[in-house]
Amino acid sequence: MKLGFIGLGNMGHAMAKHLLAAKHEVAVYNRSRPKAESLRPLGARVAETPADAARGAEVVFTMLADDPAVEQVVFGETGLLAGLAQGAVHVSSSTISVALSDRLAQAHEKAGQRYVSAPVFGRPDAAEAKQLYVVAAGPTADVERCRPLLVALSRGMSVLGEKPSMANVVKLSGNFLIVSMIEALGEAFALARKSGIEPKAFEQIFQAVMGQTPVLSRYATLISAGQYEPAGFALRLGLKDVRLVLEAAGAAQVPMPFASLARDHYLAAMAKGMGDVDWSALAALAAERAGLPVK
Numbered sequence: 001m002k003l004g005f006i007g008l009g010n011m012g013h014a015m016a017k018h019l020l021a022a023k024h025e026v027a028v029y030n031r032s033r034p035k036a037e038s039l040r041p042l043g044a045r046v047a048e049t050p051a052d053a054a055r056g057a058e059v060v061f062t063m064l065a066d067d068p069a070v071e072q073v074v075f076g077e078t079g080l081l082a083g084l085a086q087g088a089v090h091v092s093s094s095t096i097s098v099a100l101s102d103r104l105a106q107a108h109e110k111a112g113q114r115y116v117s118a119p120v121f122g123r124p125d126a127a128e129a130k131q132l133y134v135v136a137a138g139p140t141a142d143v144e145r146c147r148p149l150l151v152a153l154s155r156g157m158s159v160l161g162e163k164p165s166m167a168n169v170v171k172l173s174g175n176f177l178i179v180s181m182i183e184a185l186g187e188a189f190a191l192a193r194k195s196g197i198e199p200k201a202f203e204q205i206f207q208a209v210m211g212q213t214p215v216l217s218r219y220a221t222l223i224s225a226g227q228y229e230p231a232g233f234a235l236r237l238g239l240k241d242v243r244l245v246l247e248a249a250g251a252a253q254v255p256m257p258f259a260s261l262a263r264d265h266y267l268a269a270m271a272k273g274m275g276d277v278d279w280s281a282l283a284a285l286a287a288e289r290a291g292l293p294v295k
């Protein structure tokens with residue numbers, strides 16, 4: 001299939017590679033060109049603009065940092081909306097707001113184009129290893145048309161319904177759960193350390209008793225080692241997601257006090273210049289509040 005892929009950061013680069021490996025014709029675009037050039041040897045066409053990436057494509061993926069990045073890439077003068085053919089599909093995999101997802105659905109519909117929301121769970125190493133989990137939503141025929149592509153870059157997927165932003169609600173809810181786990185783990189490790197228990201010893205017991213959840217287990221390992229760099233998922237993007245959770249919760253009149261607390265903790269981390277470390281460094285703040293030394 002003729003495809004476009006826009007946004008080749010920690011996640012998008014690996015996802016685009018799987019589509020190339022599945023023998024699709026992929027045009028790639030990235031704001032900083034070297035990341036796109038690195039895919040040329042694998043057979044990618046390097047596009048000059050988002051519109052150029054969409055030229056002749058049946059399906060175009062976007063995997064960008066946040067709402068402003070997606071707005072710029074889609075609605076800009078040489079943007080995706082301008083370049084995507086009638087009937088072609090935009091698959092949006094970035095973690096974006098419910099409101100922007102609704103706006104994209106409307107804009108593409110007005111332009112005679114199709115839109116599927118397909119955010120993913122899993123960090124960059126999962127993306128490399130084809131172990132992402134996709135949550136998709138959109139008109140059934142469009143989701144089914146994209147299914148082979150989503151399967152090519154993941155270990156599985158769930159389809160939530162016909163309204164694309166349903167997938168964004170699920171993705172944001174999932175990230176809220178992960179943030180809550182990180183905060184709880186950070187506080188538990190701080191208490192253990194303050195009581196003279198070695199983080200590794202605490203982690204081993206924790207893994208044996210309740211570490212069977214892969215996500216929980218993964219973050220316990222990172223927090224035990226105090227290893228927050230290089231970031232698999234940057235803290236500034238974690239703050240972005242918690243803000244999106246609160247935005248969606250506000251619109252739906254759903255109080256989420258844990259999310260508010262996490263937002264403030266992420267703000268504190270940003271104020272300390274920690275925007276580029278991993279989002280699990282929330283645990284370093286818990287340790288610091290307990291008067292413990294942190295790396």
Ligand code: NAP
Nearest residue numbers: 007008009010011031032064065069094095122123232233
């Ligand atoms: P990343 O490494 O920071 O990459 C961000 C991408 O967005 C880069 O291609 C960047 O281009 C582009 N970008 C940023 N601002 C832009 C703008 N104004 N105009 C055009 N392009 C712009 O982020 P990531 O970790 O791959 O995450 C991408 C998305 O996936 C985010 O929505 C994130 O929340 C979500 N996600 C991440 C993870 C994870 O563990 N990392 C897991 C699941 C979902 P440059 O290369 O030019 O900077």
